Amino acid sequence: MSIQSSQWWAVALAAEVTAAKPKGVSVDNEPIVLFRDQSGAIRALEDRCPHRRMPLSLGRVREDGLLQCGYHGWSFDGVTGQCKAIPNLLVGEKVPSTYGVFPYRAIEQNDFIYVAAGTALQALPPNLYASPKKIFSGRHTVGLAHAEFIAALMDGPQLLLDCAGIRISDTLIADPHLEDGWLVMERAAFWLGQTQFDGFVREYKLIFRLAINPETAESWLSFTHPDSSVVAVAHLAITPSTRGTTAILWRSFASTAAGVRSTLLRSAAALGRAPITVRAHIDMGAVARLLVGPSEHWQRDNREPGLYGTILTKERARL
Ligand code: FES
Structure with missing residues (x-):
């Protein structure tokens, strides 16, 4: 993320992100894919498959929570961004550990999904007003x-x-x-x-x-x-x-x-x-x-x- 990486940036409404379909968003021209894994946890990865650069947001979330590219089926871990599965590998062949996408940090707060690229993150500012029911x-x-x-x-x-x-x-x-x-x-x-x-x-x-x-x-x-x-x-x-x-x-x-x-x-x-x-x-x-x-x-x-x-x-x- 090229903008201030010590900050959290709101990128989606919480209700927009489901396990049914990944959602592509962007922060300062950086494409990011959001999805929920099998536990319902929010995940955010670079929205660019390292194989042929297809947006991962065009893929699907597998039952085991990996995000699968819609083109050739490479699948990625939502926490580390590492590629964990490639279809049609030869017997004994392993996925190279260098295959992967950039993992963003993601949290859900105030009905929004926030992402960040850095580790020395500022805390999200407090709510200035209490939320009513509606x-x-x-x-x-x-x-x-x-x-x-x-x-x-x-x-x-x-x-x-x-x-x-x-x-x-x-x-x-x-x-x-x-x-x-x-x-x-x-x-x-x-x-x-x-x-x-x-x-x-x-x-x-x-x-x-x-x-x-x-x-x-x-x-x-x-x-x-x-x-x-x-x-x-x-x-x-x-x-x-x-x-x-x-x-x-x-x-x-x-x-x-x-x-x-x-x-x-x-x-x-x-x-x-x-x-x-x-x-x-x-x-x-x-x-x-x-x-x-x-x-x-x-x-x-x-x-x-x-x-x-x-x-x-x-x-x-x-x-
Ligand atoms: S472009 Fe993603 S697996 Fe080929």
Whole structure:
């Protein structure tokens, strides 16, 4: 994996990975195959057969838990990546120990499957909100590179998110700052149908809070009342995929907020609609016209930390 190998990257919804069929995913152009072995444990291997380079995700999971290539039947151990069986070997012939694929580490957490390539791994950050009983989830692939998606999320979240009955305003309440290791910023928000207002003189009814993991950009989004009571919450895993695209895995928590306006969110959930989702169709023209705002110091692609990175470095140096 070419991106930060000390990090876990979310690559699939847990429900998407079964023993019935391997699933191919990608992290920063690295093809990875996910599957469950005979014990139900999640496994992740390089999705490229060493024999003729076929994707192993086109193969099948054998009853003994090995992943078998669909082309000539070589079979691989999900933990070590070693080739364990080749059809039609001569009597006494053994599979060379050098035959194999790269094994990734894989874990299942928060309804997501995470993979990592390294061994000195950072712990997954804690949940920022408790999970209610009803959770919606899904995935989108967005035609924006990882850094561009994060920048757009910081500068114009309303262009990327579909929030039932709520509009996020352009007004920043809190500039990006660090809180317990999260890069946090807040914007004003209001209920759709609320009388139009001048942001300088009227009171906003809601606060949109965005908390970003500075290393991977995995994010928690919330709408709260000014008294801090929670109206709606969503969790996004934002992972670089292939050819400049970004995979977004999301969980949206059914709202339990009281109040007349919150009925919009509760009824949306009752009708099977997630309160907060990533837009299925993003207006890329509007994204291109976004003025650079809070994201101006966020830089990941070139490994130059920028202002926030500098702040991070300094803060960590003090610890
Ligand atoms: S390409 Fe996989 S076994 Fe031949």
